[in-house]
Amino acid sequence: MTAIKPQPGIMDIALYVGGKSHVEGVTNVVKLSSNENPFGPSPAAQEAVKRSVHELHRYPSTDHRGLREAIGEMHGVDADRVICGVGSDEIITFLCQAYSGPGTEVVYTEHGFAMYRISALAAGATPVEVKERERVTDVDAILAGCTDKTRLVFIANPNNPTGTMIGLAEIERLAEGLPEQCLLVLDGAYAEYVEGYDGGAKLVEHRDNVVMTRTFSKLYGLGGLRVGWGYGPKDVIDVLNRVRGPFNLSGTALAAAEAAVRDTAYVEKCRSENTRLRTWLAEALAEHGVPSDTSTANFVLARFADQAEAEACDLYLQSQGLIVRRVGGYNLPNCLRITVGDEPSCRRVAHNIGLFKAGAR
Numbered sequence: 001m002t003a004i005k006p007q008p009g010i011m012d013i014a015l016y017v018g019g020k021s022h023v024e025g026v027t028n029v030v031k032l033s034s035n036e037n038p039f040g041p042s043p044a045a046q047e048a049v050k051r052s053v054h055e056l057h058r059y060p061s062t063d064h065r066g067l068r069e070a071i072g073e074m075h076g077v078d079a080d081r082v083i084c085g086v087g088s089d090e091i092i093t094f095l096c097q098a099y100s101g102p103g104t105e106v107v108y109t110e111h112g113f114a115m116y117r118i119s120a121l122a123a124g125a126t127p128v129e130v131k132e133r134e135r136v137t138d139v140d141a142i143l144a145g146c147t148d149k150t151r152l153v154f155i156a157n158p159n160n161p162t163g164t165m166i167g168l169a170e171i172e173r174l175a176e177g178l179p180e181q182c183l184l185v186l187d188g189a190y191a192e193y194v195e196g197y198d199g200g201a202k203l204v205e206h207r208d209n210v211v212m213t214r215t216f217s218k219l220y221g222l223g224g225l226r227v228g229w230g231y232g233p234k235d236v237i238d239v240l241n242r243v244r245g246p247f248n249l250s251g252t253a254l255a256a257a258e259a260a261v262r263d264t265a266y267v268e269k270c271r272s273e274n275t276r277l278r279t280w281l282a283e284a285l286a287e288h289g290v291p292s293d294t295s296t297a298n299f300v301l302a303r304f305a306d307q308a309e310a311e312a313c314d315l316y317l318q319s320q321g322l323i324v325r326r327v328g329g330y331n332l333p334n335c336l337r338i339t340v341g342d343e344p345s346c347r348r349v350a351h352n353i354g355l356f357k358a359g360a361r
């Protein structure tokens with residue numbers, strides 16, 4: 001036995017299993033397992049990446065001013081209270097590192113995003129999982145789950161993998177009811193998909209205990225470049241900037257994200273196509289006897305009779321070249337999460353689920 005051991009909590013972290021991207025022996029595979037934008041990144045972002053190759057020998061900006069100002073302008077937020085990270089995952093990591101640790105608790109919900117538990121454990125904190133109400137965030141259960149040890153509460157709104165969301169009045173009630181030493185983190189990875197929803201930005205401005213996180217990985221189609229951001233009270237952003245590495249984002253990533261956030265026409269097109277195809281997909285699945293909750297994100301959580309049926313359907317879809325996501329790890333073993341793809345992909349997945357329900361195996 002070696003005397004060299006990691007900090008408590010680290011070995012409780014299960015290694016992350018990502019969405020699959022290929023199936024042995026099957027061609028023409030469609031990946032609907034990671035909530036990626038089926039239309040890819042904006043052409044303007046692609047151009048920015050090409051231009052950036054001439055500057056690869058330069059260290060990138062350390063204050064991210066260009067990107068923060070673009071975010072400020074396009075989202076109507078104060079650029080001085082924005083922090084950029086290597087995906088919003090890194091902002092979640094900063095929050096846990098800076099505000100939680102041994103002897104403290106981090107609260108999230110039973111079908112909440114995997115990074116909350118991982119980052120809490122990595123910081124040495126105790127993860128606390130509270131119930132949802134029929135796959136919807138339950139504010140009362142969260143409040144009941146908080147103690148004088150709670151430092152952070154994470155909710156994704158819309159949530160992944162349920163696709164459901166709660167209203168701003170409920171979120172405000174949550175922020176209002178939290179213990180005074182506790183910060184509420186609103187994960188807005190899918191906020192752009194909800195027309196007219198600011199992800200909680202206004203709430204951040206009116207309170208001193210709310211932080212919002214956002215990402216370029218979903219609607220902006222830049223998951224491969226790893227860019228996210230956080231918006232919070234000035235003193236919280238100052239704290240997070242102290243744990244942030246000075247060159248955490250590459251110049252290429254910064255340039256692409258800045259171009260993407262300014263390409264409002266592309267954003268609008270992706271949002272409206274997603275809404276149209278998501279509605280179509282949910283209705284087609286329902287006609288095949290596969291219900292789902294009303295989704296406000298870029299995926300649908302398809303519910304099956306039980307775990308066995310969900311897994312059999314997943315295997316059948318794989319054999320047909322369709323990769324969706326099992327969500328047993330999110331306490332939803334009877335469900336499959338299906339990303340809203342382009343129209344041919346949506347038709348293909350609905351058609352094959354229909355065949356599966358009609359008896360194909």
Ligand SMILES: *Cc1c(COP(=O)(O)O)cnc(C)c1O
Pocket residue numbers: 086087088089090113156159160187189214215216217218223226227228
């Ligand atoms: C995809 C996702 C993220 C974002 O991850 P990035 O690190 O920004 O790629 C954050 N939260 C939720 C709930 C997500 O589904």
